[in-house]
Amino acid sequence: MPSLGRLHLITDTRPGRDPLTVLRAALPVARAELVVQVRVEDDATDRQAYELARRVVALCRPYGATCLVNDRLHVALAVDAAGGHVGADDLPVRAARRVLGSAAVLGATAREPGSAAEAVAAGASYLGVGPCHATTTKTGLPAPIGPAGVRAVAAAVDVPVIAIGGVTAASVPALRAAGAYGVAVVGALSGAADPARATAELLGALTC
Numbered sequence: 001m002p003s004l005g006r007l008h009l010i011t012d013t014r015p016g017r018d019p020l021t022v023l024r025a026a027l028p029v030a031r032a033e034l035v036v037q038v039r040v041e042d043d044a045t046d047r048q049a050y051e052l053a054r055r056v057v058a059l060c061r062p063y064g065a066t067c068l069v070n071d072r073l074h075v076a077l078a079v080d081a082a083g084g085h086v087g088a089d090d091l092p093v094r095a096a097r098r099v100l101g102s103a104a105v106l107g108a109t110a111r112e113p114g115s116a117a118e119a120v121a122a123g124a125s126y127l128g129v130g131p132c133h134a135t136t137t138k139t140g141l142p143a144p145i146g147p148a149g150v151r152a153v154a155a156a157v158d159v160p161v162i163a164i165g166g167v168t169a170a171s172v173p174a175l176r177a178a179g180a181y182g183v184a185v186v187g188a189l190s191g192a193a194d195p196a197r198a199t200a201e202l203l204g205a206l207t208c
């Protein structure tokens, strides 16, 4: 399995957002450090998810960036993405691993050490851990766990921990110090006036 990129860009498909424009700005800056997770709204059709994922895979390929698909693993397989990401409402990690195969990248959401260790034992190759900070991008989340929560999970597993939820370049150093391997963002790039510059700032904070 190739090494995992440290900057995960999750597509923002809310009305008025333009995920492919953001991606085109981020790719030349982050190149193989970029992991793009195709995430669509729950009411999007599989065809819409497929069309977006197909375009993302094609855009990522020349840069060596990685494309994953959130939730819809059949779409990941259909577009030959590198893997997928699952959480509590999705296929169980062991079932997801069976679907994707042993070589795929498989991310799982974990918010505390016990479920984190279970997800790794079931076949997760990285963990998405959060919400680290308050976020307006997704509703219904538990209270933020902060760097201390990330530290507890990172100490319990031997796979990369990707911190998520309200992450900005300013919050990256504390998350890295807590053991995060990388970060996943929506708003920090999708809402940026200059996504290329925001990508450079996030990468700078991740790799210094």
Ligand SMILES: Cc1ncc(COP(=O)(O)OP(=O)(O)O)c(N)n1
Residues within 6 Å of the ligand: 008, 037, 039, 070, 071, 085, 086, 087, 088, 089, 090, 107, 108, 109, 127, 128, 129, 162, 164, 184
């Ligand atoms: C990197 C990363 N971490 C966590 C999540 C959240 O996944 P999940 O809990 O399944 O929630 P949805 O994203 O499906 O709404 C993620 N997508 N990526």
Ligand SMILES: Cc1nc(C(=O)O)sc1CCOP(=O)(O)O
Residues within 6 Å of the ligand: 010, 109, 129, 130, 131, 132, 134, 135, 136, 137, 138, 141, 164, 165, 166, 167, 184, 185, 186, 187, 188
């Ligand atoms: C999709 C998602 N999952 C989360 C979790 O904690 O499981 S937080 C989140 C949204 C992250 O968006 P932003 O970077 O704009 O805060």
Ligand SMILES: [Mg+2]
Residues within 6 Å of the ligand: 070, 071, 085, 086, 087, 088, 089, 090
């Ligand atoms: Mg999910």
